[in-house]
Amino acid sequence: MLRKPRPSWGRGFFVPLTLAPSSRYRAVGHALLRVLEGTHVTAIDVSDLGKTYRYHHKDPGLRGSLSSLFRRQTLEKCAVVGVSFAVEAGAVVGFLGPNGAGKTTTLKMLCGLLYPSHGAAQVLGFTPSRREPAFLRQISLVMGQKAMLWWDLPAMETLLLHKEMYSIPSGQFRQTVDDLAELLDVGPLLRVQVRKLSLGERMKMELLTALVHRPAVLFLDEPTIGLDVVSQQRVRDFLRQLNREQGTTILLTSHYMADIEALCPRVLLIDQGRLHFDGSLATLVERAAPPKLLSAVFARPVPDAAIAAALNGLPLQPTDDPLRIRVAVPREQTAAVAERLLHAGRLADLSIEDVPVEAIIRGIFSETATGGGLQ
Numbered sequence: 001m002l003r004k005p006r007p008s009w010g011r012g013f014f015v016p017l018t019l020a021p022s023s024r025y026r027a028v029g030h031a032l033l034r035v036l037e038g039t040h041v042t043a044i045d046v047s048d049l050g051k052t053y054r055y056h057h058k059d060p061g062l063r064g065s066l067s068s069l070f071r072r073q074t075l076e077k078c079a080v081v082g083v084s085f086a087v088e089a090g091a092v093v094g095f096l097g098p099n100g101a102g103k104t105t106t107l108k109m110l111c112g113l114l115y116p117s118h119g120a121a122q123v124l125g126f127t128p129s130r131r132e133p134a135f136l137r138q139i140s141l142v143m144g145q146k147a148m149l150w151w152d153l154p155a156m157e158t159l160l161l162h163k164e165m166y167s168i169p170s171g172q173f174r175q176t177v178d179d180l181a182e183l184l185d186v187g188p189l190l191r192v193q194v195r196k197l198s199l200g201e202r203m204k205m206e207l208l209t210a211l212v213h214r215p216a217v218l219f220l221d222e223p224t225i226g227l228d229v230v231s232q233q234r235v236r237d238f239l240r241q242l243n244r245e246q247g248t249t250i251l252l253t254s255h256y257m258a259d260i261e262a263l264c265p266r267v268l269l270i271d272q273g274r275l276h277f278d279g280s281l282a283t284l285v286e287r288a289a290p291p292k293l294l295s296a297v298f299a300r301p302v303p304d305a306a307i308a309a310a311l312n313g314l315p316l317q318p319t320d321d322p323l324r325i326r327v328a329v330p331r332e333q334t335a336a337v338a339e340r341l342l343h344a345g346r347l348a349d350l351s352i353e354d355v356p357v358e359a360i361i362r363g364i365f366s367e368t369a370t371g372g373g374l375q
Contacts, residue, residue, distance in 0.1 A: 042122075043217055043249040044087035044110065049119035050273075051080040051105050079105040081273040082119070089216070090247040092239075094254070094264030094281070098365045102273040103253045104143075107219045110251070111141045124216060137166055140215040144222035147202070148209050149194045155205040156190045159212055166213040173212070180208045183238050200231030207238065211248075218242075220252045224259055236262045257357045271365060281357070288364055290355040291328040294337060298323045302345035310340035323348075328355070 057073040058064050080102040087093050097103045108114040110121055112128035112135070121128055126135035142148075149158050163173045181187040184204040194202060203223065210218065220239075224232040240263060242248050254260060260267060260281060267284060269277035277284055300323075307316075307325060314337070317326040329337050334352060341347065 041089040042086050043089040043091070043124060044085075044251065045122040046086070046106075046110070047084050047120045049080060049083045049106065049109060049121055050078070050117050051102075051109060051114060052117040053077045053079055078273050080109070080116075083270065083273075083275045084119075085268055085275065085278055087249060087251060089249055090243070091266065092243050092250045092252065092263050094252050094260040094267040095270065096253075096260065096267055096361060097270040101271045103270060104221055106270070107141065107221055107251065107253065111139060111219055112136070113141075137213060138216045139219065140210040140213070140217075141219040142206055142210045142221065142223055144203070144225035147194075147206065149202065149205055151195045152193060154191045154193055155186075155209065158209055159190070162209060162212050168213055176212055176214060177208070180211055183241060184208060185234070200227050200234075203227060203231065203235065204238075207235070211242070214246070215248065217249045217251070220250060220254075222254055223252070224254060224256055232256065232258065239263055257361060261357060269364065284364075285354075285357060285360055288360050290360050290363075291330050292334045293326065293353045293355055294329045294334065294341075295324065295326045295349075295351045295353070296341050296347055297321070297349040298325075299346040299348045306344040307341075310344040311337065312340070 054074060054076050056068065057075055058068045083102070083106060095103050095106070105114065109116050110123055110128055112131045115129045124135065124138055126132055128135065149155055159173075159177060162168075163170075168176075177190070178187075181190060184207065186201060186204050186208065189197060189201055189205070194205065197205065207223070223239075224235050227235065236259060239250060239252075243250055243263075250263070252259065252264060265280060267277070267279070267281050268275060269284065277287075311327055314327050314329060317328065319326050325341075327337070338350065338352065341350070
């Protein structure tokens with residue numbers, strides 16, 4: 001079983017227990033945790049955060065190169081604009097948005113990899129852009145498209161390097177590696193060259209490497225990208241257990257809605273650098289007001305006129321079965337349409353389903369891109 005977390009509650013108030021050489025400090029830390037038990041402690045606090053990139057425009061070819069030497073055109077791109085939110089310690093929050101929305105830029109600012117153009121961010125009581133050692137010891141960032149592992153070396157070599165970087169005691173290091181390897185089911189692979197591992201196995205090793213120093217806050221940027229459905233589920237199960245047993249605060253970006261539905265009670269929706277929604281996934285779906293999907297299978301052919309009268313102008317969706325009809329029905333009309341279909345002919349089956357969450361989010365992205373957004 002994983003050990004209970006010792007997150008940071010603020011600068012000058014916390015002894016980093018994962019690095020403390022004396023049990024005396026551990027006792028002090030446990031006492032502080034008991035005092036704070038039941039209170040809401042903010043792990044991440046973002047206020048009016050923004051990031052603007054400056055870049056140069058150059059026409060292609062030799063003419064464009066020569067022209068840019070004398071008349072360089074400088075442009076600006078606002079990647080993040082006035083984003084504000086707070087995340088309590090121990091929470092799992094999903095960060096949603098289309099490509100280029102500003103998700104990764106925000107995560108990088110929260111990790112201290114990028115300096116914000118304006119606004120302020122606090123993570124565990126620290127200012128990320130200062131990159132203080134005490135701060136870096138308590139966070140970790142996993143990016144699905146970038147690797148921390150050395151391609152030609154076994155993962156254990158990288159883990160040993162992290163052990164020295166974070167000054168992890170040998171006993172704690174062995175215990176943490178054993179616990180995480182068991183949870184991720186990668187124990188026999190620790191001494192296999194990374195390039196000989198599958199994509200799913202490498203992703204698990206990335207997670208293990210990111211967590212070997214027991215961070216209080218974990219930033220995940222597309223952690224299941226490119227994984228098969230089995231590997232995706234195992235990663236989700238691991239993150240859920242990690243949060244439940246260690247209380248690790250997790251901020252997760254993903255294009256797979258299954259990740260968000262399984263892990264994140266709360267979601268942030270960002271598009272074009274602006275925060276459009278902050279709340280539960282169920283509230284987001286409710287505010288989008290999606291229709292219900294009604295599917296009916298008739299026991300025998302029914303005249304088109306009878307079906308048209310029952311649907312009252314609602315457009316049919318294509319199906320492979322001539323006896324089956326599918327139609328998107330506004331929620332308030334669902335019962336009336338179902339009743340009319342029951343009278344239109346003999347039904348063999350009738351089902352009413354919700355629109356997949358992925359389709360709802362895709363529709364929200366389309367609306368925000370055209371200036372509609374959530375009301």
